[in-house]
Amino acid sequence: MTNIRLTDMAERLTTFVTSISLFLLGAGLMVVFAKGAAGRKLLSAGLLLLILSPVLRVGETGILFWRQKDRKYALISLLVLFMMIAGYASGVVAK
Amino acid sequence: MAMETVVLEGICGLAAGVFGAITGLGGGVILVPLLVSALHVPVLKAVSASMVAVIATSMGASVTYLRQGLTDVRLGMALELTTVAGAVGGAFLAGWVVSDLLELLFAVFLFYTAFSLFRSRREQDRKGEEGDYSPGHYHNLPAGLFFSGLAGVLSALLGIGGGIIKVPVMHRLMGLSFRRAVATSSFMIGITAAAGALVYWGRGQIDPLVAAPVAIGVYAGARSGAKLMPHLPVKFVRWLFAAVALYMALVMLRKGVSGLL
Numbered sequence: 001m002t003n004i005r006l007t008d009m010a011e012r013l014t015t016f017v018t019s020i021s022l023f024l025l026g027a028g029l030m031v032v033f034a035k036g037a038a039g040r041k042l043l044s045a046g047l048l049l050l051i052l053s054p055v056l057r058v059g060e061t062g063i064l065f066w067r068q069k070d071r072k073y074a075l076i077s078l079l080v081l082f083m084m085i086a087g088y089a090s091g092v093v094a095k
Numbered sequence: 096m097a098m099e100t101v102v103l104e105g106i107c108g109l110a111a112g113v114f115g116a117i118t119g120l121g122g123g124v125i126l127v128p129l130l131v132s133a134l135h136v137p138v139l140k141a142v143s144a145s146m147v148a149v150i151a152t153s154m155g156a157s158v159t160y161l162r163q164g165l166t167d168v169r170l171g172m173a174l175e176l177t178t179v180a181g182a183v184g185g186a187f188l189a190g191w192v193v194s195d196l197l198e199l200l201f202a203v204f205l206f207y208t209a210f211s212l213f214r215s216r217r218e219q220d221r222k223g224e225e226g227d228y229s230p231g232h233y234h235n236l237p238a239g240l241f242f243s244g245l246a247g248v249l250s251a252l253l254g255i256g257g258g259i260i261k262v263p264v265m266h267r268l269m270g271l272s273f274r275r276a277v278a279t280s281s282f283m284i285g286i287t288a289a290a291g292a293l294v295y296w297g298r299g300q301i302d303p304l305v306a307a308p309v310a311i312g313v314y315a316g317a318r319s320g321a322k323l324m325p326h327l328p329v330k331f332v333r334w335l336f337a338a339v340a341l342y343m344a345l346v347m348l349r350k351g352v353s354g355l356l
Contacts, residue, residue, distance in 0.1 A: 018154045022314055025307040032304070033098060043303035050147060050310060051296055053154050054289035061168060073169055080175045080286065087183040087290040
């Protein structure tokens with residue numbers, strides 16, 4: 001099983017995005033306390049990136065499975081991704 | 096909002112992050128009471144911040160657990176299939192199902208979980224201590240898929256994270272070592288929470304001044320918690336989890352009974 005190599009790769013891009021989101025959150029808080037105008041926008045962008053990180057991780061993991069010619073798990077990841085989006089869409093429509 | 100409040104929120108997040116990473120839970124079970132009772136954050140804001148916190152816990156803890164090779168990515172993704180389906184379906188069921196009965200059934204499950212984890216089993220301790228069962232070694236996949244789906248439904252209906260169901264199911268039913276179950280659950284909970292959090296974000300129900308400091312604290316806490324977990328005695332980790340299960344069982348019992356009466 002090539003699991004270790006897969007997990008080494010799976011963390012890279014997603015962790016980078018998560019770090020950026022946390023940086024935006026930290027910067028946003030400081031700007032808000034310095035009474036800067038852009039603070040709220042930075043916070044919003046940071047939150048959205050953080051919430052999107054798991055979506056990204058699922059997509060990325062799917063691509064890695066595909067590259068490993070593991071069609072079955074690539075398909076499973078794709079289905080999870082699809083349901084996350086469908087769940088979000090139905091939640092927005094319902095309210 | 097005062098600067099001190101934001102710092103205190105961050106510290107609450109830090110504690111919840113360490114705790115969440117060690118147990119494979121989202122940490123909402125201690126974060127929400129901390130925010131509400133100690134810092135007087137309104138409940139809805141605390142709950143929506145806790146959803147963001149689950150994601151931060153999951154991302155922070157799984158960075159470390161993936162590096163340590165503790166996470167079974169394939170199993171986690173397979174189980175997420177039914178969990179996400181259950182969560183989406185559960186959202187539609189809300190309002191059609193008597194939640195009091197569900198709470199009582201869930202309380203029974205939690206009592207059983209706590210009891211079975213408290214009971215010391217030499218052979219299982221050893222299994223957990225070594226934790227060397229490589230990924231892909233598990234059994235009862237159909238039952239695991241079923242219970243993960245149930246975890247998704249319950250998380251939508253009762254507003255609980257799925258970790259409290261996933262960890263015991265993967266450990267007791269599917270035969271993963273306790274540490275591997277915790278790591279795989281950490282990987283999964285962020286995926287489950289993301290769909291819900293997106294809806295909250297879209298409705299503008301997340302207060303950034305609560306969620307941002309909490310998320311930063313939680314992420315830092317989860318990364319250190321995940322580094323700490325492999326060095327903790329597996330018995331301690333299991334008992335900590337069992338104590339949470341017992342506490343949640345009592346909460347669910349009280350809610351279920353007061354709802355029925």
